Amino acid sequence: MTTVTAIDDRSHLSTALDQMAELSARSIRNSLRNPSGYIPGLVFPLMLAAVYSAQFQRALGLPGFPEVDSFLDFILPASILQSVAFGATAAGADMALDIENGFFDRLLTSPVSRASILVGRLVGSAVEAALKFVVLLAIFLLFGASVKSGLPGVVVLMVVSLLLAIAIGGISLVLALRTGSQEAVNASFPLVFSTLFISSAFFPTELMNGWYQKVAEYNPVSWIINPVRRLVIEGWSWTDAATAIGLTATLGALTITWATFALRSRLRSL
Amino acid sequence: MSRPVEATGLVKRFGDLTAVDGVDLHVDEGEIFAFLGPNGAGKSTTVRMLVTLLQPTAGSARVAGFDVVREAGAVRRAIGVALQDAAIDPMMTGNELLQLQAVLHGLPRSVVRRRGPELLERVGLTAAADRRVGTYSGGMRRRLDLALSLIHEPSVLFLDEPTTGLDPTSRQSLWEEVRRLNDDGTTVFLTTQYLEEADQLAGRLAIIDDGAIVREGAPATLKEAVGSPTLRVDVPAGQREVAHQVLLRFGPNRPCREGRVAVGLDGGAAQMAEVVRALDEASVRVDHLELDAPSLDDVFAEATGRRLEGATE
Amino acid sequence: MTALAVGPTHGALVVRSLAMRGMQRILRRPSIILPTIIMPVFFLVAFTGSFSGITNIEGYGTDNVYNWMTPYAILQGVTFAGVGAAGMTGEDMEGGFYDRLLLTPGSRLPLMLGPIGYAMLRALIPITLVLVTAIVLGGADLNGGVLGVIVLYLGALGTAAGFACLGLVAIYTLKSMRALLAIQVPIFALTFLSIGQVPLEFQTGWLRQVSESNPVTPILEMLRQGFLGAVTWDQTWPGIVAVGVLILVFGLPAWFQLRRMAP
Numbered sequence: 001m002t003t004v005t006a007i008d009d010r011s012h013l014s015t016a017l018d019q020m021a022e023l024s025a026r027s028i029r030n031s032l033r034n035p036s037g038y039i040p041g042l043v044f045p046l047m048l049a050a051v052y053s054a055q056f057q058r059a060l061g062l063p064g065f066p067e068v069d070s071f072l073d074f075i076l077p078a079s080i081l082q083s084v085a086f087g088a089t090a091a092g093a094d095m096a097l098d099i100e101n102g103f104f105d106r107l108l109t110s111p112v113s114r115a116s117i118l119v120g121r122l123v124g125s126a127v128e129a130a131l132k133f134v135v136l137l138a139i140f141l142l143f144g145a146s147v148k149s150g151l152p153g154v155v156v157l158m159v160v161s162l163l164l165a166i167a168i169g170g171i172s173l174v175l176a177l178r179t180g181s182q183e184a185v186n187a188s189f190p191l192v193f194s195t196l197f198i199s200s201a202f203f204p205t206e207l208m209n210g211w212y213q214k215v216a217e218y219n220p221v222s223w224i225i226n227p228v229r230r231l232v233i234e235g236w237s238w239t240d241a242a243t244a245i246g247l248t249a250t251l252g253a254l255t256i257t258w259a260t261f262a263l264r265s266r267l268r269s270l
Numbered sequence: 271m272s273r274p275v276e277a278t279g280l281v282k283r284f285g286d287l288t289a290v291d292g293v294d295l296h297v298d299e300g301e302i303f304a305f306l307g308p309n310g311a312g313k314s315t316t317v318r319m320l321v322t323l324l325q326p327t328a329g330s331a332r333v334a335g336f337d338v339v340r341e342a343g344a345v346r347r348a349i350g351v352a353l354q355d356a357a358i359d360p361m362m363t364g365n366e367l368l369q370l371q372a373v374l375h376g377l378p379r380s381v382v383r384r385r386g387p388e389l390l391e392r393v394g395l396t397a398a399a400d401r402r403v404g405t406y407s408g409g410m411r412r413r414l415d416l417a418l419s420l421i422h423e424p425s426v427l428f429l430d431e432p433t434t435g436l437d438p439t440s441r442q443s444l445w446e447e448v449r450r451l452n453d454d455g456t457t458v459f460l461t462t463q464y465l466e467e468a469d470q471l472a473g474r475l476a477i478i479d480d481g482a483i484v485r486e487g488a489p490a491t492l493k494e495a496v497g498s499p500t501l502r503v504d505v506p507a508g509q510r511e512v513a514h515q516v517l518l519r520f521g522p523n524r525p526c527r528e529g530r531v532a533v534g535l536d537g538g539a540a541q542m543a544e545v546v547r548a549l550d551e552a553s554v555r556v557d558h559l560e561l562d563a564p565s566l567d568d569v570f571a572e573a574t575g576r577r578l579e580g581a582t583e
Numbered sequence: 584m585t586a587l588a589v590g591p592t593h594g595a596l597v598v599r600s601l602a603m604r605g606m607q608r609i610l611r612r613p614s615i616i617l618p619t620i621i622m623p624v625f626f627l628v629a630f631t632g633s634f635s636g637i638t639n640i641e642g643y644g645t646d647n648v649y650n651w652m653t654p655y656a657i658l659q660g661v662t663f664a665g666v667g668a669a670g671m672t673g674e675d676m677e678g679g680f681y682d683r684l685l686l687t688p689g690s691r692l693p694l695m696l697g698p699i700g701y702a703m704l705r706a707l708i709p710i711t712l713v714l715v716t717a718i719v720l721g722g723a724d725l726n727g728g729v730l731g732v733i734v735l736y737l738g739a740l741g742t743a744a745g746f747a748c749l750g751l752v753a754i755y756t757l758k759s760m761r762a763l764l765a766i767q768v769p770i771f772a773l774t775f776l777s778i779g780q781v782p783l784e785f786q787t788g789w790l791r792q793v794s795e796s797n798p799v800t801p802i803l804e805m806l807r808q809g810f811l812g813a814v815t816w817d818q819t820w821p822g823i824v825a826v827g828v829l830i831l832v833f834g835l836p837a838w839f840q841l842r843r844m845a846p
Contacts, residue, residue, distance in 0.1 A: 047775070054790035055781045058640050065636075190622075197629045207636025216632070323685055323845055342846060346688040357679025361608050373600045374687040376593040402611075418683070 016113045023112070023120025027094060028127050041086040042132060045079040046139065052202060064206035068233045072145045077157065077228040078201035080136050081164055081221075084129040085192055088165040089185065091121040092172025096182040108267070118259055122169050129165030133158050149236035156241045160228055163248035168192070170255025177262035200225050223247055272335045273298055274426045274457040275320060279329035282315050289315040291481035292329065297426075297459055297474075302452050304472035305461040306566070308578055312481040313461040314354055317430050320459070321351045334426050347375070350424030354431050356415040360404030364395055364414050367403065368421060375422040382421070389417040393447060409440030416447065427451065429460040433467060445470060465566040465578060477570055484573040489566060496564040496572050498534035500524050501545065504558035505531065513554045520545055525571045534568075535561065594693040601684075601697025605671050606704050616708065619667055623660030623709045624716055627652060630780060631721055637781060644782055645811055649721030653713060654735065654806035655779040658799065660709025661743040662770050666763055668702030668743075669750025673760040685845040695751060695834075695841055702747035703740045710739050724810055731809015738805045738822055745829030746770065748837050755840035773799050798825035 031038060053071040060068060068074045098104040107117060137154065147153045175185045198212065199205075199221035205213055216222055224247050227240035275297035282290040290312040297303040305313050318324040320333055322342040331338045334348035358367060365386065372382040390396045393413035403411065412432060419427060429448070433441040448471060452458050462468055468475050469489055476486040485492055498521055505513045510531055514523075517533045520541060526532035535541055539561060549556055562568075570578045609616045627649075635648045645651055675681040684694055714735070717723035725731055749770070753762035776790060777799040786794055794800050805822025808814055 047771075051775060051790060054788055055786045056637070057787055058785050059637055062636055062639055190625075194625060194629065197633065203633045203636065207639075208632060209635060210632075212628070212632030212635075321686065323682055325846075343688045346686050349686075351682075351686055353679065353682050355679055357682065359604075359675070359678070359680045361611055362604070366604075366607075370600050370604065371683070373593075373596050374684065376590075376596075376689065 016116060019112045020116040020119050020123070023116050024123035024127070027091070027121055027124030030094060031090060031124060031128050038087055038090075038128065038132070041083050042135065044086070045083040045136070048082070048202075049075045049079045049140075056203075059203075059207075062207060065204055066229075066233060069146065070144065072140065072143060073233050074229065075202060076140050076145050076147075076232055077225055078196075079140070080133060080157065080161060081225065081228075082196055082201070083132050083136055084161045084165050085168045085196065086189070087128050087132060088125045088168035089172045089189060089192060090128070091125045091169035092174075092176040092185040092188075093182050094124075095121055095173055096176040096180060096185045099176065099180040100182060114263060114267070118173060118256070118263060121173060122166050122256070125165040125169035126162045129161050130158065133161045147232050148234055149231045152236055152241070153231040156231060156244060157228060160224065160244045160248050163245065163252045164224070167248060167252040167255050170252065170259045173259040174255065174262045177259065177266045180266075195219065196221055200229075220247070220251070272332060274301075275303070275331070275333050275459055277316075277320065277329065277331035280316060280319055280326050280331055281328040282312075282319060282324065283327045288481055290319070290326075293478070293481075293483055295476055295483065295486070297457060300452070300455060300457055301473050302448070302458045302460070302471050304468040304475040305459070305478060306463070306465070306468045306475050306570070306578075307461075307478035308463055311478045313463075313478055314430055316478070317353075317428055317459070317461055321349060321428050322346055347422070348425055350419035350422070350427045352412070352415040352419045352427075352429050352432060354434070356408075356411040358403050358411060358415060358418070361402060363402050364390065364399045364406075364417075367414065367418060371418045371421050377422060385421060385423075389420055393417045394443070407440075409436050409443070412436065412440070412444060413447070416444070420451070424456070426457045426459065429458065431461055431463065434463065441467075463578070465570070469566055475566075477573055479570075479574045485569055492569045493564040493566065496534070496568045498536050499538060499564060500526075500532055500562050500568055501535045501542075502526055502530050502532045502560050502562070503549075503556060504529070505554055505556060509554045512552055513549060513556075516548050516552050516554065517545070519548065524568065525575055525577055527577065590689075593689060594696075597687065597689075597693035598696045598700050601693070602700030602704055605668060605698070605701030608671065609705065615667065616705070619660060619663040619705065619709050620712060622663060623656045623713050626659050627656035627713055627716055628720070630655065634780060637785075640785070642782070642784060645724075647722065647724060649717045649723040650726075650810035651807065652780070653717040653721075653723050653810060654803055655774075656713045656717075657710050657735070657739050657806060658742065658774055658779065658803060660713055661706045661739050662746045662774060664706035664709060665702045665743045665746025665748075666750040666766065666770065668698045668705055668747050669754050670760060670763055671701065672698050672751060673754045673758075673762060676754065676758050677760060691841050691845070692838075695838060698751060699744050699747045702743045702750075706740055706743035707736075710736060726812050727809025727814045730814045734814055734819060735806050735809055738802060738826065741823075741826035742799075742802055742829065745826055745833060748830055748833035752833050752837035752840060755837055755844065773797060778803050798828050801825040802829075 049072065052075055056071050059065060060071060066074070095104070098107070137157075147157070149156075172185055172188065175188055179185070199216050199219040201221060205216045205222060208216055224244055227237075227244040230237060230240045231244070273296050275295070277293055277295050280290055280293040281288070293312070293316055305316065307313050315324065319326050320331055320338060322338050322345050325339060333345045336344040336348065338345050362370070368386045368389065369382055372386070387396065390399050393416055395410060395414055395417065398406065398410060403414065406414065416429075416432070432448070433444055436444065445467070448458060448460070460467075460471065472489060474486075474488050475492070476483045478484070487495075501517065501520075503513060503517065507529070514531045517531055521534040521536040524532040524534050535545070537544075542561065546556070546559075567578055570576070630652045631648045634652075637643055638646050638648050638651075643651070672681065675684065687694065714723075714732075718725075727734070749766055750763060753766045756762065757765065776793045777797045778794055783791060783794055783800070801821035802825045804818050808818040
């Protein structure tokens with residue numbers, strides 16, 4: 001009897017893992033099949049970086065601007081995180097599409113584990129983020145950017161990218177589960193962009209003033225960008241690495257929890 | 271004096287697809303002419319060429335005496351058009367659309383003030399005139415579309431599937447309006463996929479199938495040309511072949527829906543007793559039997575080998 | 584048949600009706616104008632806020648960043664207005680209503696000028712809103728006086744017409760709203776690769792070369808002069824020429840596409 005139960009449990013676990021793998025594969029496949037989804041997310045941050053590097057070079061000499069070799073180095077973390085954040089909203093948009101066209105209900109009527117519905121999406125976001133990270137970093141390095149803290153810094157940057165993708169993906173899943181509308185999820189896009197813009201992402205907060213400076217300083221995006229940027233332009237620091245990873249991990253944990261609640265309340269309302 | 275509509279060898283190709291393949295037709299002054307055919311037969315494409323919205327690949331057409339390509343402006347001035355689906359801006363009210371339509375046709379303000387309410391009254395939309403079109407029912411939209419196409423008192427009216435998707439009551443009221451317009455002297459060219467519509471309204475009709483006209487004439491003449499009435503017989507599945515053999519002795523095969531056997535009865539109703547005897551001798555059990563005078567559907571079936579009835583509704 | 588007046592007066596009436604139809608649509612469904620309002624104002628706030636530090640760089644030309652960024656935000660608003668107006672034609676085509684318009688006797692020109700007129704009327708909203716925000720929030724200077732403001736409005740309206748032509752050529756070609764997605768990239772390039780945020784002297788390499796030959800650069804110079812100082816003919820005529828270039832480069836192909844559709 002005991003043996004049978006044990007086998008049964010194991011098979012439960014492996015089914016759940018299979019389901020997660022299958023759903024993750026589905027969301028990755030869908031993203032890859034739709035270049036209009038990820039191309040703008042790659043091109044737009046690159047354009048921004050290219051133009052800003054070409055027009056803000058003189059700003060490097062301003063008092064208050066951090067010591068940096070080139071504007072490209074300065075903007076590198078912001079560009080990567082921007083691309084990752086934009087891409088991650090696709091998790092919610094895709095799920096909203098599933099809800100709109102009824103596939104979501106089909107998933108729910110199947111014995112698939114509830115967790116794998118969320119995990120599948122988030123793994124998809126993370127994989128897309130990892131791919132973008134590699135592509136963008138390669139392009140930046142090709143154009144002469146450098147990461148002062150070397151390989152450990154690159155690893156931290158990558159981990160932060162993945163965690164951010166999960167965190168933003170989580171928020172977009174909440175939106176999708178709450179509204180069930182792709183349009184509503186897409187409408188959050190300008191919000192993501194403005195949150196990113198009103199921060200230290202593209203220019204140092206030291207050079208801003210008034211209420212705008214306050215908002216930018218209190219913006220969590222700045223708290224994440226600043227330590228990551230120091231790793232890129234200054235060098236290795238355990239504190240900066242721990243801060244960046246700790247913050248994004250916390251953010252990710254919060255949004256996943258929130259998404260879980262959103263899924264539960266959606267299931268209850270069915 | 272040239273005819274209101276006259277087309278010779280009209281062809282329209284979209285890439286490899288030939289939508290209209292050499293259509294010749296004419297419409298006489300004061301006539302209601304119906305263009306009957308299934309979806310995708312080339313009705314709308316032909317109409318769009320006649321009303322100057324599409325350039326023919328080959329052939330020519332004159333509408334209201336003007337060439338549709340070289341004198342498109344003059345054609346547009348002379349015709350009224352209500353296109354498929356009554357595509358009208360849902361954000362505007364009926365009144366506003368009438369005013370816009372008047373401006374588009376260069377009518378003086380005084381004319382709109384006089385004719386606007388008159389037309390709305392005529393199509394029964396006076397009460398809804400200041401409501402947005404988005405709130406209209408399908409029938410109301412069609413009627414407004416009709417009013418819009420009449421504001422400049424056109425001499426030829428084109429209606430592309432005016433009642434597709436309408437309920438029977440709305441269809442009836444639109445038919446009445448078309449008849450009244452025709453009584454007042456307007457020449458009407460309408461396309462339809464409904465046999466009844468063509469039968470009810472048209473003085474003359476053309477059947478189009480696969481881009482080409484297959485029959486043309488007055489409904490009565492066309493039906494007569496089919497000649498014999500159609501005999502339809504329901505028999506048990508196992509006896510269908512036997513029954514068919516027996517019936518073919520009395521006339522040619524006619525297409526019909528699955529599970530039935532049909533022939534044109536050459537000898538007419540007088541032959542019925544003979545048919546029943548023959549079936550009985552062959553030990554065929556007849557479940558149901560009907561004899562119909564030739565219909566437009568028979569005309570269509572005879573011309574194309576397919577039935578229109580039931581295929582579109 | 585009723586006597587028909589189809590001529591220049593008729594054309595003007597058609598243009599007016601179509602332009603007003605657009606404005607009326609905004610009143611009935613205000614949500615369509617929201618991006619045109621929110622985005623330029625956001626750009627104004629974000630660009631001035633994030634980059635206010637650049638005024639401290641030697642040679643920036645003004646110590647109030649609003650003087651520099653306001654015309655840029657207005658330019659953004661005007662592109663939205665132009666493209667949005669073309670969008671009405673796209674909606675008409677998708678819905679089928681455009682057939683009614685094409686059945687209008689007389690020249691096709693009013694059918695194209697109508698949406699252009701709508702774009703210009705619609706552009707008045709972001710121009711005014713951004714200008715007022717800049718004055719109230721950022722104390723933007725109107726050093727060029729009334730003339731500066733007039734040049735700003737006229738120049739921006741002309742630019743709106745130019746971008747409406749860009750929207751229309753795309754719509755006439757693809758005959759669907761998707762066309763507007765396709766022109767996002769050229770619009771982004773035209774506005775972004777210019778002297779929108781920093782003067783030409785600050786720009787290096789490829790960007791400087793592109794900005795120098797971008798017609799939007801002289802347009803921004805023309806719009807901006809009234810904030811920085813007095814209005815001069817030298818800063819005005821290149822802008823006028825550039826607006827003309829935009830209108831011709833996009834307007835002519837649009838016109839040919841429209842004529843091809845139903846001559």
